Amino acid sequence: MLKEFKSHIDTNLSFLSKKKVLIACSGGLDSVVLTILCHSLDMFCSIAHCNFKLRAEESDGDQIFTENLANHLDIPFFVTSFETNNYAKEYALSTQMAARKLRYDWFRELLNQHDFDYVLTAHHLDDSLETFLINLSRGTGIEGLLGIPEVNDIYVRPLLPFSRDQILQYATEHKLQWREDSSNKSTKYVRNKLRHLVIPELLSVNHTFLQNFETTIENLRTTHSFINEQVGRLKQELFEYSGTETIKISIDSLLGFENPKGYLFLLLKEYGFTAWDDILDLLTAQSGKQIFSSTHRLIKDRTFIILSPLNKIVTKQSYKIPEDEHMIMIPSGILKFKEVTEMSEIDLKTIYVDKKTLKYPLIVRKWKEGDYFYPIGMKGKKKVSKYCKDEKLSVLAKERVFLLCSEEDVVWVINYRADNRFKITPTTDQIVKITIT
Structure with a gap:
């Protein structure tokens, strides 16, 4: 298997070459074999072990065994422990989901603290089949039928092409030792039910089922x-x-x-x-x-x-603008006020008003049903809702329409049309230029 493993790394996971990797090792068969294989290829690897304190002395035994393995191989060892049940209760998670979150959060911390490039996990072909069947039973799209991804961000699973039987055979031939997790024998969890009750039946129907599944996944x-x-x-x-x-x-x-x-x-x-x-x-x-x-x-x-x-989505409804305020940020941009002596450029983002017609503080607010104004260049008044409809504004654009108001009177439907009542006249002696950027 070592030869096949090396070929797989060289062909499909060559980016691992000379990288600093962290192996998630529980002490079980799969992770021990992964550790031995990586060490045999002289990969720059370290071991990380989580003690979830879910199986009392058995969990502590796993920790001791994994640390001894690291010492035997003379590779760095990282360990942590969690009060998993307490964490699950506090955050209303299942025990499995709590353990998963705690584990992966810790791996991320180790990568940041010690400059590891990747985390290697020991998922294999049987695990991928179990994931496929779980997703199939729950209803899924094609993505849920792809099994476990071999590379997912910082996580790499080099054993995915290999079956549990291949891994066991390698461990037996090389007289490796590992820890058995007693909880894996229980059919309490869906994954274990599939592992012990369903998949053996599928293999009995077709002894090449696992290999055919691998082909199906590739397709x-x-x-x-x-x-x-x-x-x-x-x-x-x-x-x-x-x-x-x-x-x-x-x-x-x-x-x-x-x-x-x-x-x-x-x-x-x-x-x-x-x-x-x-x-x-x-x-x-x-x-x-x-x-x-x-x-x-x-x-x-x-x-x-x-x-x-x-x-x-715009949530704030209104803004007050005192007379001495020259600039204010609103959802549609930055509103600027400047006294000028004459009009220059005019566009949808710029208006000029007669300062004497304004009553401070000015108000910028979202429009509401019943609002109306006297559009400059038109005769009479018009409801803002009707104006938006005539302008064929989308539902989303309507939500983002704000009004500049003097008391209850609309000075400007911002970005669209000014009000005729505040325009410059021949008698205007104070001009305020208002722009939105």
Whole structure:
């Protein structure tokens, strides 16, 4: 197995060459074999062991055994212990999830403190099959059927191509010692049920089942890579960016697909959405309907759905501006006030008003139903809501419309139109230039 392991490292994980790696070693069969193999290849490795204090003396025995292994191999040894059950209760986690979080947080600390490049874990082919079956039983997309990734950020799993039987055979032939975790024999956990009850039955039906599974995983990964490439191209065609983070997607284009729900899943899954039936219904819903994930929201807006991050939603409602204030930050930009002697450039981001018409403090606030103003260049008054509709502003753009007000009167629908009542006249002797940048 050492020859096959070396070939796998050289061919597929050559980036590990001359790197400083940390081996997560529990003292069990898999991690002991991984440690011995890496040491045999003269890799620059150290051992890290977690004592989760879940099995009393047995856990302490694992720690002693692992430290002795490190001493025998003359490689650095790192150890820590956790009150796992207390942590699980405090953060309302299962014991397994608590142990996982504690373990990986500690590994990250070690990497930062001691300049390790990677953490190696001893997951193997059987583990990948168990993960596949767990995800399959819960309902999943293609990503959940890819098994355990061989490389995931700083974590590398060099034993993934090897079966548990291969690892056991290597350990037996080389008379290696390891620790048996008594909890692994219990069928209390789903993974152990699959390991002891389901997978043996599958192997009895077809003795090459594990090898066939490995082939299937490779095929799925090839398919997944192809799909990702096509989705990337599709995003280039369908995503219309407004700013850096807001995205508009044509509803007609989505409805033109034979399976809109499937395309929505592929296009939007990275944004944390899960309610795919509701998202599909959004395509034919009334404008203004919204769906939220933990990080983003989707809004139906006429012929588009708009995707935006939650941190872009404007929450503060109003700002007071005293007479001596010359600059203030608001959600739509920086508002600046300057007294000038004459008008110069005029555009949507600049207005000129007669200072005598202003009553301080001025107010910047979000518009609300019932607000109206007298648009400069038009006759009579107009509701702000009607103005936004006539300007064909999206639901998201409407949320970001702010008004500059003098008491209750609108001076400026910021970024859009000034009010006729505050304009410069021949009798104006004090001009205030207001800009938004």
